Amino acid sequence: MFVSYTNPKNRMLPNRDTMKISRRISEVPMSGIRKMFDLAGPDSINLGLGEPDLAPPSEAIEGMNRAASAGLNKYGPTAGIPELRDAVAKRYSMYGDLKGSNIMITPSGSSALLEITQSMVDPGDDVLIPSPGFVIYGPHAQLAGGSYTEYRLTEGDFQPDIDDIQSKIKPNTKMIVVTTPSNPTGGVLDEQTYKALCDIAADKDITILSDEVYDSFVYEGKHISFMNQLDKAVVVNGFSKMMAVTGWRMGFICANEEVMESLIRMQYHVCASPNMPAQYGILEALPNIEPYLENARSVFKARRDLISKRINEIPGMSIIPPKGAFYAFPSYDLDMPSAELANELARNGLICTPGSAFGKYGENHLRFSYAADEKKIEEGMNILEKVIGRLR
Ligand SMILES: Cc1ncc(COP(=O)(O)O)c(C=O)c1O
Structure with a gap:
């Protein structure tokens, strides 16, 4: 019998007694990012989305369609097709002697992050995560049976606060997560902080998990990658943001070959292999992606300004002004929690994300995505100006 789950009358909610939902997932909260959407009217200005509004490179779409039409619709190699692993290694070869065997294609950056924590974090281990930071690092540590501790980013330029990190390292600290460029702050790791993190990793034998999914979007200075530190770091990146294909679910991991062997085993048990036609699409676009990215950077830089x-x-x-990604993370001086302020903005037709959704050190900030056109940004800022003016 067909049961429509969109009809609330038919929706069968899991019953903890009979369905035996695990404590592991019951205790992990849903992300606060999407809650704002429920409060806002249909004509609202949406500066809440974390995905580029640009069209994907046409080569990617054509390549994917061609692969699907040619019958490449079966399971593939667990670590991804060798041609794409090689092409990714080549693109990032400026960071070191990378080979295809250092790369695994994953079904998204999100699942890459999960596969890494599942492969490296044991029950009892603690993971240091950036705060404010992307929302899934903490839950992933918990899902692996571990715990997490938020470390502070410095105000203004949003660098990992090395003193705070040092003070929070415990004997069970297994991993430090770093995001550069950062969601939600747009901060880009500087050389001095990068070196300090490398020293900590070496001295204390702690793995760095570096999330670099926004590496294509740096407007000032340069991206510093942990891909040249594979003895102590594992790097996550992906194509969602780079090629504006968030719906394709395509990411990758860069790791040393020893770690990679375990990650491939993990990925086999997660999904057997990543999406085949999408890999061929990415492969078609990747070698000549630079002009596309140059255009994307100039569009986003103008919006950032x-x-x-x-x-x-x-x-x-x-x-x-943030140096990277496509988020603005301003502070405000009202005596009002960011969730309340974001709700008030949503009621007035502007969707953004409260800083507190990104951890305890995100309070007193709002996140605006500028992956939206200039007209929307202007209209959104008019609403912000009016609401803040009234509240003050
Ligand atoms: C910092 C960061 N890492 C990882 C991801 C995951 O991206 P995806 O799963 O689309 O590859 C996101 C998505 O917003 C992100 O902001």
Whole structure:
């Protein structure tokens, strides 16, 4: 019998007594990011989305379609097709002597992060995660039976606070997660902090998990990658943001060959192999992706300048223009929790994300995505200006 789950009358909610949902997943909260969408009207300005609004490279779409039409619709190699692993290694060869065997194609950056924690974190281990930071690192540590501790990012330029990290390292600290460029802050790791993190990893024998999914979007300075530190780091990256294909679910991991052997075994048990046609699409676009990315960077940089200028013109709000990703993470001086302020903005037609959704050190900030056109950014900032003015 067909049961429509979209009809609430037919929806069967899991019953903890009869369905035996694991404590592991019951204790992991849902992300707060999507809650704002429920409060806002249909004509709201949406600066809440973490995905590029640009079209994907046409080569990627054509390549994927061609692969599907040619019958490449079966399971593939667990670590991804060798041609794509080689192409990724070649693209990132400026960071070291990378080979296809250092790369595994994954069904998204998110699942790459999960596979790494499942492969490296044991029950009882603790993982240091950035705060404010991307929302899935902590739950992933918990799902592996471990725990997590939030470390602070410095205010303004949002670098990992090395003193705070040092003070939170315990005998069971297994891993430090670093995100550069950062979601939600747009901060880009600087050389000095990078070196300090490498020293900590070497001295204390702690693995760095570096999430670099926004590496294509750096507007000032340069991206520093942990791909040249594979003795102590595992790197996650992906194609969602790079090629504006968030729905394709395509990511990759860069790791040394010893770690890679375990990760491939983990991925076999997660999904057997990543999406075949999508890999051929990515393969078609990747070698000549630079002009596409240059255009994307110039579009996003202009929007970054616009949103930073508009925010800094609002009394009580301030931001140092972020150097990377496509998020603005300004602070505000109202005595009001960010969740409440974001709700008030949503009721007035502007969707953004409260800083507190990204951890305890995210409070008193809002996250605006500027993966939206300039007209939307202007209209959104008009609403922000009006609401903040009224609340002050
Ligand atoms: C910092 C960061 N890492 C990883 C991801 C996961 O991206 P995906 O699963 O689309 O590859 C995201 C998505 O928003 C992100 O912001």
